[in-house]
Amino acid sequence: MLALTGVTKSFGNRRVLDHVDLDVAPGESVALLGANGSGKTTTLRCIVGLARTDAGRIAIGGIDLARDPIRARSRLSYLPQKSVFPPTLTVRETLAVVARLRGLAGGAVNRELESCGLAALADRGVGHLSGGERQRLAMAVAFLPPVDVYLFDEPSASLDPVASRLFFQRARQLKRDGRTLLFTTHIPADVRHLATRIVLLRDGRLESEAAGEFELRRYERMLERDMWGNDHEDPIHGHRAGDRMAADDGLRDTGAVAGAGAARSR
Numbered sequence: 001m002l003a004l005t006g007v008t009k010s011f012g013n014r015r016v017l018d019h020v021d022l023d024v025a026p027g028e029s030v031a032l033l034g035a036n037g038s039g040k041t042t043t044l045r046c047i048v049g050l051a052r053t054d055a056g057r058i059a060i061g062g063i064d065l066a067r068d069p070i071r072a073r074s075r076l077s078y079l080p081q082k083s084v085f086p087p088t089l090t091v092r093e094t095l096a097v098v099a100r101l102r103g104l105a106g107g108a109v110n111r112e113l114e115s116c117g118l119a120a121l122a123d124r125g126v127g128h129l130s131g132g133e134r135q136r137l138a139m140a141v142a143f144l145p146p147v148d149v150y151l152f153d154e155p156s157a158s159l160d161p162v163a164s165r166l167f168f169q170r171a172r173q174l175k176r177d178g179r180t181l182l183f184t185t186h187i188p189a190d191v192r193h194l195a196t197r198i199v200l201l202r203d204g205r206l207e208s209e210a211a212g213e214f215e216l217r218r219y220e221r222m223l224e225r226d227m228w229g230n231d232h233e234d235p236i237h238g239h240r241a242g243d244r245m246a247a248d249d250g251l252r253d254t255g256a257v258a259g260a261g262a263a264r265s266r
Contacts, residue, residue: 001026001180002047002076002149007056009042009204016042018204019056026148029171029181031191034201040184041081043201044151047182048078061148076149081157083138087127091118091137094126095144102145112140117166136163143170150174152183156190168193 002024009017017039024030032040045051047058049069058065063072085094095109113119116136121129129137135158142150152171156164171194175181185191191198200207 001061002182003057003059004043004047005057005059007043007046007058008054009039009046009051010054016204017046017053020201020204020206022199022206024149024180024182026180027175027178028196029175029183029194030197030199031195032182032184032199032201033191037203038201039204040201041153042204044078044080044153044182044184047151048076049073075147076151077142077145077147079138079142079150079152079155081153083134083141085126085134085137087125089126090123091126091129092122094137095140098141098144104145108144112144115166115170116140116143117163132158132160132163135159139163139167143174147179149180149182152181154185155183156185156187 002022004020004022007017007020007022008015020039020043022030022043032043034040042051046053047060047065049065049072053066058072060072061075063075065072089097092109092113095112096106099106099108113122116139118133118136118140121133126134126137139155139159142152150171155167155171159167168190171181171183175194175196181194183190183194
């Protein structure tokens with residue numbers, strides 16, 4: 001459903017993405033992990049068309065993004081880290097504008113107001129929302145269209161616990177409905193709640209990918225090494241598999257296959 005082949009992107013003399021190959025199938029939820037500057041957000045921005053690739057191909061539902069960008073982008077929805085909305089519009093008006101642009105009926109707006117906990121804020125101006133409330137609105141905008149591919153860039157970073165629970169409930173339902181999900185995060189719990197596969201990016205290259213708990217622990221150790229160096233205790237020791245979400249909703253504990261997916265970047 002979502003395919004990246006040889007995707008390369010540079011900003012000036014710095015290569016941010018280096019021949020990245022990635023396929024995400026319908027019903028998959030892939031966590032794109034890596035330290036800051038590894039290329040995670042740039043990958044999503046290239047898929048959305050907000051950044052132009054230097055080389056490679058991106059296809060959404062078999063539609064080449066470069067050749068038919070409007071039709072390709074109509075198949076996806078994007079939740080960025082930070083969203084900007086006209087401050088003079090109300091929450092309801094903002095969703096209504098997006099619904100009209102997407103060709104959706106008015107009932108979709110009421111659905112998202114309820115499901116994202118925005119009903120009580122429907123007539124409040126966007127300029128008067130708190131940061132967390134604006135992120136709920138961004139979440140509603142992302143969930144509004146029934147598309148094939150959903151991209152989430154650190155979706156739970158600015159959400160309170162209630163909003164975070166609402167987000168993961170909706171996202172897991174999308175996955176069960178056969179939608180394609182690709183998301184970035186620095187929060188291991190997010191991966192356990194939602195991911196069926198992990199892809200690690202380091203300096204713009206796919207370092208590894210797998211479906212097991214082992215890969216998540218590897219990522220956590222990588223972050224610890226970047227933060228603290230090699231002289232630190234391992235907080236993963238004693239972690240219980242039972243703390244994770246059910247296997248049909250989140251990351252499966254498939255240590256036997258962890259590491260089997262070799263990095264496909266050149």
